[in-house]
Amino acid sequence: MGLGSDMYRQQILDHYKNPRNYGEMEDPDVTHVGENPSCGDTIRMDIRLADDDETIEAVAFTGDGCAISMASASMLSERLAGMTIAELEALGTDDITEMLGVDISPMRVKCAVLGRQVAQDGVKIERGEIDVDRTKTED
């Protein structure tokens, strides 16, 4: 079997069917929306910080899209709680595929990393480092 079958292991399907931390947060410290224009995947990530303004206390997300993008955002929402902003910013594509625990076929990587990209851009916008309305992943 090829890459695709591995992509739909139970964990991915479980997070897709029962997304964790799904919903919009009241008064988040960071909130941002992004999309994959070619897929139509859309994700909003909300982040609440602890009093130190460094530690991520809780994450919520909403969205619409394929199983890979939704499951990845769901797993990321769990993973991020307790991490620092610096640790979020250091998350690379390899970290995401490791978190998913499956091989992601090249054409689907942009689905897998959408949630991470939205969270990272949201932090940068909050700090005034970038000015974008909506994150758009490139093909």
Added chain:
Amino acid sequence: MERQEGYAFDVESVRADFPILDRRVGGDPTTPGEGPEDDTPLVYLDNAATTHTPDPVVDAIADYYRGYNANVHRGIHQLSQEASVAYEEAHDRVAEFIGADGREEIVFTKNTTEAENLVAHAWGLRELGPEDSVVLTEMEHHSSLVTWQQVGKRTGADVRFIAVEEDGTLDMDHAAECIDDSTAMVSAVHVSNALGTINPIRELADLAHDHDAYLFVDGAQSVPTRPVDVGDLGADFLAFSAHKMCGPTGIGALYGRKELLDAMEPFLYGGDMIRRVTYEESTWEDLPWKFEAGTPSIAQGIAFAAAVDYVDDIGMEHVRAHEDLLAAYAHERLSELDDVTVYGPPGDRRGGLVSFNVEGVHAHDLSSILNDFGVAIRAGDHCTQPLHDKLGAAASARASFYVYNTVEEVDALIDAVDEARELFA
């Protein structure tokens, strides 16, 4: 297998001309077909994107490079003469195939998109103004939609869209409203690559001509799949690509009525398209070379004619009958599934493709899972984003058929769709 008795020709002997159909898939994409994981038979149902290339067409390319590779037109030596004759005669063959009046009416382009851009630039940008309108359909491929949209922005011409009805057909009453005395160009897709709809081109031609407008037909999905005659259609321009009809990529054709092409300025300038050049002035070559600047895609042009020979030998009526059979069967099987939405007209009134969505399964997920079963389909917006917005779907899955596909392959598609439904249930 009573359905197979309905085949219009010997599909197995056609398949024998396409070695790629025998390969297996499933392995590492960086080592095509070589790994131990390449263990699943290929079911190729992405023919609206590109078709495979039969041995006679591959041979035509190899024969050129091995036997008479040379630049065309300016060489006095024998190889150049041989290449020039073959390349020029390829235009005649393509012209004959669609009922055009010889090579003067056939410009070889890179693809359908370039043909659209040629007319948009050489005619649209020069001739159109704010008082004019260009009429498209809501189901245009981006190749036509984006191109005329940009012409509209630059010239001020009003770009209008004929509405698509619920059943995927054009609202012809709306067409009659959109096309009026301001209309200078109607550009319509013959067979929709997203919905499979076969549009009433002759009616659109009559509407356009009643208002002294031209009709540009996007034949990317129709010329490969059915008999097309520009006279019968009433087309002033027709564009299509070789790679969707057993030919190579990098070559397509623009048909234009001779007097229209004659009156148009060139699109691209350079070598091969000029007759006389001074430091101050240049004059242009005869048709069609006026529109083929620079060294053309010679092998691809010659192979284009070989592809035309190949499908014409099967017979375009037979090709159409085969496409109809497979599309109707796929439509019937998919429509039986409660959680599957099938887009476009009924199975007996469509071209050889079926677009659909499975409830709760994103088209990209579906395509990934189908790939595990060796089934190659396309998932996305099929270069029709505004149409998908209208359908309320970000993406759809599309299975599209060609002469070498079989009823068993449609069954394999349905089996794989069932697996995906179970996985996501």
